[in-house]
């Protein structure tokens with residue numbers, strides 16, 4: 001995954017891969033899932049796999065035993081290609097997948113480098129591939145700042161998906177609301193106010209310094225029990241650049257890490273809403289170009305592909321709900337190639353029809369599917385080579401539905417008017 005790849009693209013790609021993996025089912029419990037964290041030594045994993053190979057020799061069913069041992073062999077072969085795990089670790093799925101009933105299994109192997117570090121080592125042999133840890137990574141991954149504050153404690157943290165990182169904790173050192181004996185009430189109030197002021201200032205200054213360093217910070221959420229958080233936000237304690245990023249103020253029962261945890265579980269809707277708003281704006285930008293006939297808005301597979309290849313696309317918009325395959329066929333007899341775009345769901349029927357079809361060139365019934373690829377993936381690849389920005393748009397907004405239904409799910413804004 002390249003560093004320049006937009007977040008919506010990398011999540012889209014991972015989601016697609018996981019959907020594909022989730023659809024695979026083994027004949028028995030013979031599909032292997034292996035998660036290797038970045039700090040694991042490859043030779044240790046190899047040793048573990050040799051043990052699993054030995055254990056597999058106890059499997060009663062001859063076919064299952066053979067399939068599991070063969071899968072372990074394949075995984076070891078793939079693993080050997082790495083001197084050490086990549087930066088975020090490594091995930092390998094391997095197993096015999098039936099095509100068309102018993103006896104038609106074919107060994108399939110998938111090697112994935114996850115977008116976030118893997119925390120635990122695990123090896124599983126099951127009827128399905130274990131994709132749950134990766135599913136969590138496919139969800140929203142933008143970074144958000146969180147400040148949870150009350151009159152005694154505060155915490156500054158960042159949240160990415162379900163992962164939290166506490167950057168700093170503070171305590172105010174401010175005594176409770178009840179003054180010690182002998183102190184005058186007014187003097188006590190004044191001291192308390194002054195201390196609160198200093199505390200807010202301290203949290204505000206550190207928050208700006210810490211969150212200012214976070215790359216691509218999408219927004220800020222403020223939380224805490226009681227009204228202190230509002231005093232903090234309304235007062236002159238937070239830099240205006242952070243204030244502008246405030247997305248929501250959320251009531252929590254706790255401060256500290258538990259408070260941040262509460263924010264994570266309660267802010268999913270807020271965060272999702274931010275992304276939808278972004279998507280609306282992106283599609284509206286395209287609709288503006290179309291509506292004003294500026295010549296900068298283009299749509300449809302043929303048109304967009306042409307402009308992509310010409311290198312004039314500034315922004316490519318693709319609908320998440322596009323499930324179109326680009327199928328390449330070839331003739332066994334004369335070698336002539338052809339291609340077609342078909343809905344994913346029609347692939348089986350397409351293959352059946354192909355058996356009865358004849359070659360355009362030599363007329364013999366010898367056509368077969370040589371390769372299939374995801375159309376959206378293909379367009380994204382071209383866009384990235386041409387340095388065009390890419391955004392994958394959900395169908396959760398009216399604009400997203402319009403992109404899919406009225407514009408064929410593929411649209412682009414050009415850098416300049418081109419013919």
Ligand SMILES: [Zn+2]
Nearest residue numbers: 331334359362
């Ligand atoms: Zn032919």
